Amino acid sequence: MTKAKICGITRIEDARLAEGLGAWALGFILAPGTKRYLEPSSIRSIVAELGPFISSVGVFVDTPPEQVLQTMQRARLSVVQLHGSEPPEWAEAIRRHYPVIKVFKLTAPANPAWLGYPCDGLMVDGAVPGSGQAYPLEWLSPLLRHPRLIVAGGLTPENLQAVLRLNPYAVDVSSGVEAAPRLKDPAKLRQFLGQLGPLSLPEPG
Numbered sequence: 001m002t003k004a005k006i007c008g009i010t011r012i013e014d015a016r017l018a019e020g021l022g023a024w025a026l027g028f029i030l031a032p033g034t035k036r037y038l039e040p041s042s043i044r045s046i047v048a049e050l051g052p053f054i055s056s057v058g059v060f061v062d063t064p065p066e067q068v069l070q071t072m073q074r075a076r077l078s079v080v081q082l083h084g085s086e087p088p089e090w091a092e093a094i095r096r097h098y099p100v101i102k103v104f105k106l107t108a109p110a111n112p113a114w115l116g117y118p119c120d121g122l123m124v125d126g127a128v129p130g131s132g133q134a135y136p137l138e139w140l141s142p143l144l145r146h147p148r149l150i151v152a153g154g155l156t157p158e159n160l161q162a163v164l165r166l167n168p169y170a171v172d173v174s175s176g177v178e179a180a181p182r183l184k185d186p187a188k189l190r191q192f193l194g195q196l197g198p199l200s201l202p203e204p205g
């Protein structure tokens with residue numbers, strides 16, 4: 001069953017609602033200067049309010065491994081997402097401490113060589129993160145055999161079903177469930193997460 005990561009969380013109420021609706025993971029943006037950036041101390045306060053079984057993901061862009069590890073500790077996060085052009089050696093260093101999701105941005109069909117990158121989850125995204133930019137789903141074909149493929153980029157409650165037909169490990173969404181940048185829309189969160197998990201299964205018989 002495909003899982004869901006809700007990214008760009010900045011408020012405790014959005015985190016609680018997403019967790020209550022069955023999200024597998026929440027993403028916190030740690031790339032300074034970007035519009036959903038949140039200070040590690042604020043992330044830590046939100047994470048402290050969550051249950052023990054949800055993954056809290058720190059999203060970094062080209063941050064050196066030592067700094068990633070320090071920030072992860074300060075924010076009390078559990079998974080690292082590398083969203084820039086990080087070399088494989090950086091991922092290997094971080095993986096000694098945390099699971100790593102590596103993101104590749106699609107501007108053309110996916111490159112099968114990405115399957116060899118040392119990571120625990122492989123995410124594909126649109127060209128500009130957090131912008132709602134989509135791409136032709138056929139571009140994912142070379143990666144569909146990855147056991148933990150996470151599909152992101154321009155997802156919304158309306159187009160989610162097309163992606164679910166590909167049966168990825170997880171989907172990731174940010175702007176598609178927002179009322180405005182930094183603020184999740186409760187109705188959109190419900191529409192999105194309601195399509196995943198046992199509640200979306202048809203009634204037996």
Ligand SMILES: O=C(O)c1ccccc1NCC(=O)[C@H](O)[C@H](O)COP(=O)(O)O
Binds near residue numbers: 035
């Ligand atoms: O969301 C951001 O502002 C962001 C900034 C810098 C690096 C990564 C960022 N987001 C990462 C995500 O995982 C988003 O969920 C992903 O790009 C999909 O976004 P959207 O197309 O808006 O659903």
